[in-house]
Amino acid sequence: MLKRALAIITLLIIGYWLAQGLTGVPFGQDRMLVGQYYLNNVIKQTGSVNAVTAIVVNYRGFDTLGEVTVLFIASTGVGALLWRRKKKRTARTEGSVVLTTGARLLVPFILLFGVYIFIHGHLTPGGGFPGGATIATAFLLLYMAFTQYEIPHGAFEKTEGVAGMSYVLVGLIGLALGGYFLYDWIWQQWHWGINDVGRLFSGGFIPIIYTLIAIKVGTELSGIIDNMLKEEVRE
Amino acid sequence: MISVYYFGAISLVLIGLYAVLVKKNVLKILIGLSIMESGVNLLLVSVGYIAGRSAPILSEGVGPNNAVDPIPQALVLTAIVIGVATTALALSAAIILYEKYGTLNIEEIRRLRG
């Protein structure tokens, strides 16, 4: 009980400090410095309408490459920690009729919705990260509904590797053409889609990179689900 | 008097920190960490909010002077995805702990280790 009381007192002190600090940051006021520059120049420099997407993929693309690497390392770590010589799914109860029928009906539409989200990342809210997560949810639904279902492991691992390498490759093409890594060669040198701002075929390399990110995120999160569901079996 | 969004974010951080400090179950501690992560994300996004402006998607009627700060949103967008992957990594470590020691209580694990 004493420990609990001490913890609560400490937390109240920390909370008071945080609240005191945040009174110096008034809510809802304009404090933009770099953000205003991005908002003013985003259409001219990147061709993307969604400023968040432009920052994630174009202005801070190198940072995003690092974060995709962190995701890859975490997914590999889950696979390594839960590695067993022989493992398979141990679920016994088959999903109910509602679940299996609903899964059969819904999975194509969920996949389609995920593809829609990541292809329109430069126009509407969304992009590669939520799109990939939506695709992973479709596989989660399949795992829940069917006891024997497994993702095609070999194809998924190869797809993931190819997507990661293509991201670096797109950046290296930019290095060769424009002089720095992840230079937006499609928009700034070839001027593709310069009259189509706000339509699907614009935005330079943003749709390409976001598609690669979505494939990578979707396959990695599906792999995490697969690794956590399977258990070791002994004969 | 701070805003209600700040209040919610600080409360989430404190509740998560309470779970980390007091609870002894490993999974409970990880739940506390996830709640803390939600609080930090909420704090970042609410710092970037500007009253009376709309989402940073430029279109007719939403000009550069009429949108909220996009940078905290870009940071939080990637942080959420990284968060679930690292949580899954920590959970696999917890599964290994349970298979090795047969318990999730950190005090018992500390006692059994020696």
Added chain:
Amino acid sequence: MNCISCISYIIVGLMIISAILAVEWKDLLAAAVGMAAVSLFASFLFFMLQAPDVAMTEAAIGAALSGAVFIFAIKRTQRYETEDEEKPGWWVRW
């Protein structure tokens, strides 16, 4: 006080209540569901803070995938948080 800020007060209140329940419930399965509820209310708040990208990501990941990953881990370990009585002299062992 207009209607929008009423809704934000209600959602922040529900979010804090579900966070406290997620920490306090002894049944870890219920606690995982409470954590998913925290993420869901947080995604409402992100939408009201004019961040639709973040709201979509949080709804897809926090409310679905994160809870599912926790439930898989609970399935492979144990469901209930074991209640141990407060022994006197816990500070001696530190």
